[in-house]
Amino acid sequence: xxxxxxxxxxxxxxxxxxxxxxxxxxxxxxxxxxxxxxxxxxxxxxxxxxxxxxxxxxxxxxxxxxxxxxxxxxxxxxxxxxxxxxxxxxxxxxxxxxxxxxxxxxxxxxxxxxxxxxxxxxxxxxxxxxxxxxxxxxxxxxxxxxxxxxxxxxxxxxxxxxxxxxxxxxxxxxxxxxxxxxxxxxxxxxxxxxxxxxxxxxxxxxxxxxxxxxxxxxxxxxxxxxxxxxxxxxxxxxxxxxxxxxxxxxxxxxxxxxxxxxxxxxxxxxx
Amino acid sequence: xxxxxxxxxxxxxxxxxxxxxxxxxxxxxxxxxxxxxxxxxxxxxxxxxxxxxxxxxxxxxxxxxxxxxxxxxxxxxxxxxxxxxxxxxxxxxxxxxxxxxxxxxxxxxxxxxxxxxxxxxxxxxxxxxxxxxxxxxxxxxxxxxxxxxxxxxxxxxxxxxxxxxxxxxxxxxxxxxxxxxxxxxxxxxxxxxxxxxxxxxxxxxxxxxxxxxxxxxxxxxxxxxxxxxxxxxxxxxxxxxxxxxxxxxxxxxxxxxxxxxxxxxxxxxxx
Numbered sequence: 319x320x321x322x323x324x325x326x327x328x329x330x331x332x333x334x335x336x337x338x339x340x341x342x343x344x345x346x347x348x349x350x351x352x353x354x355x356x357x358x359x360x361x362x363x364x365x366x367x368x369x370x371x372x373x374x375x376x377x378x379x380x381x382x383x384x385x386x387x388x389x390x391x392x393x394x395x396x397x398x399x400x401x402x403x404x405x406x407x408x409x410x411x412x413x414x415x416x417x418x419x420x421x422x423x424x425x426x427x428x429x430x431x432x433x434x435x436x437x438x439x440x441x442x443x444x445x446x447x448x449x450x451x452x453x454x455x456x457x458x459x460x461x462x463x464x465x466x467x468x469x470x471x472x473x474x475x476x477x478x479x480x481x482x483x484x485x486x487x488x489x490x491x492x493x494x495x496x497x498x499x500x501x502x503x504x505x506x507x508x509x510x511x512x513x514x515x516x517x518x519x520x521x522x523x524x525x526x527x528x529x530x531x532x533x534x535x536x537x538x539x540x541x542x543x544x545x546x547x548x549x550x551x552x553x554x555x556x557x558x559x560x561x562x563x564x565x566x567x568x569x570x571x572x573x574x575x576x577x578x579x580x581x582x583x584x585x586x587x588x589x
Numbered sequence: 590x591x592x593x594x595x596x597x598x599x600x601x602x603x604x605x606x607x608x609x610x611x612x613x614x615x616x617x618x619x620x621x622x623x624x625x626x627x628x629x630x631x632x633x634x635x636x637x638x639x640x641x642x643x644x645x646x647x648x649x650x651x652x653x654x655x656x657x658x659x660x661x662x663x664x665x666x667x668x669x670x671x672x673x674x675x676x677x678x679x680x681x682x683x684x685x686x687x688x689x690x691x692x693x694x695x696x697x698x699x700x701x702x703x704x705x706x707x708x709x710x711x712x713x714x715x716x717x718x719x720x721x722x723x724x725x726x727x728x729x730x731x732x733x734x735x736x737x738x739x740x741x742x743x744x745x746x747x748x749x750x751x752x753x754x755x756x757x758x759x760x761x762x763x764x765x766x767x768x769x770x771x772x773x774x775x776x777x778x779x780x781x782x783x784x785x786x787x788x789x790x791x792x793x794x795x796x797x798x799x800x801x802x803x804x805x806x807x808x809x810x811x812x813x814x815x816x817x818x819x820x821x822x823x824x825x826x827x828x829x830x831x832x833x834x835x836x837x838x839x840x841x842x843x844x845x846x847x848x849x850x851x852x853x854x855x856x857x858x859x860x
Contacts, residue, residue, distance in 0.1 A: 321604060323604065328604070329603060329604060329605075330601040330602055330603055330604060331601055331602055331603075331604050331609065332600060332601055332602075333592060333594065333599070333600060333601060333602050333671075333692050333694060334600075334694070335609065336737075337609045338602065338606065338608045338609045338671065338673075338692075338731070339616070339671070339731070339733070340612070340731065340732075340733035340734065340736070340737050341611070341612030341731055341732050341733060341734055342733075342734065342737050345610070347679070372734070372737075372738075373741060396679060398679060400604075400609065400610070402609075407696070408618070408667060408669060408696050408699070409699070409740075409765070410733065410736045410737050410739075410740035410764055410765060411740045411741065412737060412740070412741050421604050421609075423604060423605070425678070425679050428679070428680070446724060447722075447724075449720035449721055449722035449784075450720055450721070450756060451718075451720035451735065451756075453717060453718075453735075453738055454734055454735075454738075459734055460609070460610070460611065460612055460734075461611075461612050461732035461733070461734045462610075462611035462612060462613075462681065462732070463611065463612055463613065463643070463725055463730055463731075463732045464722065464724075464725075465611070465681045466607075466611050466613050466643075466681050466683060467643075467724055467725075468681075469680075469681035469682045469683070470644060470682065470683050485721060485722075493681055494680070494681060513720075
């Protein structure tokens with residue numbers, strides 16, 4: 319599997335990198351199929367937002383070119399891109415940088431059981447709550463201890479994903495997925511202005527759903543609304559859409575809207 | 590300046606390290622004087638707490654021995670220790686580790702202006718607020734984007750430190766220091782159970798203050814209490830104690846309790 323640092327093959331990095339010191343950077347997990355990265359422009363848009371918010375200099379054209387070359391070399395699998403503020407001296411003050419450091423790592427596509435997509439998954443109800451930090455909400459930054467702690471809550475393969483809520487108990491997302499509900503004919507997903515990661519598949523599905531006339535709402539979701547939803551599904555940019563069939567003794571059936579969005583996601587990843 | 594990874598001279602690290610990927614680890618910034626690390630047992634105690642909370646395996650004796658050897662080699666300056674969960678595959682799930690990865694970096698002692706300790710500092714009132722995450726509060730973990738953003742708010746050397754408050758506006762700490770107030774004869778510092786970093790100098794000063802009969806309270810601090818305090822000072826394990834003389838047009842005088850604690854801090858760092 320290839321791995322690059324700043325465009326050159328490398329498997330190691332300076333220990334002075336601020337990505338290590340402070341999580342001072344952002345990342346993208348990019349599906350690669352037949353040497354191409356689907357959803358590339360969504361990934362680029364999120365990188366731009368993240369770097370702008372953190373004040374990290376980003377050469378969009380250079381990064382796009384590197385992702386394309388890397389994907390072509392990788393062929394099939396996952397390209398993980400980490401952008402950091404580069405090396406730092408001691409201290410939190412961001413040094414003036416000319417260029418974000420680019421780290422690309424290839425790995426095989428995870429072998430998710432096909433039953434996840436076909437019959438749906440059971441969610442583990444995580445006790446770990448997401449803190450509210452509007453300055454960082456929505457970004458896929460490198461400060462991910464909350465996700466590490468939430469994911470560490472279960473070991474059983476019975477649970478394909480976990481549900482994470484915010485400090486107030488509102489429903490936010492999965493540990494490595496976004497969550498959608500069908501509520502009275504409306505496709506609902508959580509507002510991510512206080513916490514959560516705004517996934518690229520979430521963005522793509524919202525766009526496509528609107529385009530085909532499905533009513534969409536982005537708003538706060540109370541826990542009871544999740545339980546009462548007619549359909550529930552998860553999405554991310556690697557597996558597409560997984561229906562949610564159960565959590566903590568509660569059951570949902572896999573419905574037609576979920577299957578429609580699943581087909582759209584499959585289409586997005588195939589192109 | 591020496592730098593070690595897992596006890597051996599090295600300046601680079603695997604790009605698979607989870608410290609880089611997720612900020613999955615903790616760190617300590619350790620003063621080194623005449624080849625010795627003062628406050629070592631306070632640093633070790635915080636490392637133990639942090640690793641226990643994150644579920645990272647820590648060989649306390651090994652880490653203590655490495656810090657002592659590194660300090661002896663460094664002589665004078667700062668030893669920064671980063672402990673991470675080590676390499677990971679893709680995905681948040683913590684792999685079973687046998688041993689935390691140890692990264693030690695030496696740097697010169699920062700050349701703080703002597704006027705900071707002598708006449709006191711002006712605080713920059715940071716707009717960045719700390720999110721409330723009880724699972725991580727108090728730890729010196731590697732998820733430090735809030736501190737990076739707060740520190741990026743000012744460039745002028747007029748401000749030696751910044752004040753950071755929580756989401757509700759309560760007074761928590763400096764960007765790289767803890768904060769103490771004198772309120773009606775009581776030494777007060779913020780409760781750090783929802784956010785903030787519990788500094789080793791804070792812990793040492795609290796212990797010494799109690800030992801010499803100074804009344805101490807650890808509790809929530811409203812912004813108005815800071816403004817009304819008779820004395821205000823900052824501390825950390827590198828510079829000891831800095832009186833705070835001003836913030837946003839408000840002024841405090843440097844009082845006798847601050848000078849007492851400053852002498853105690855000097856003594857702690859000299860031994």
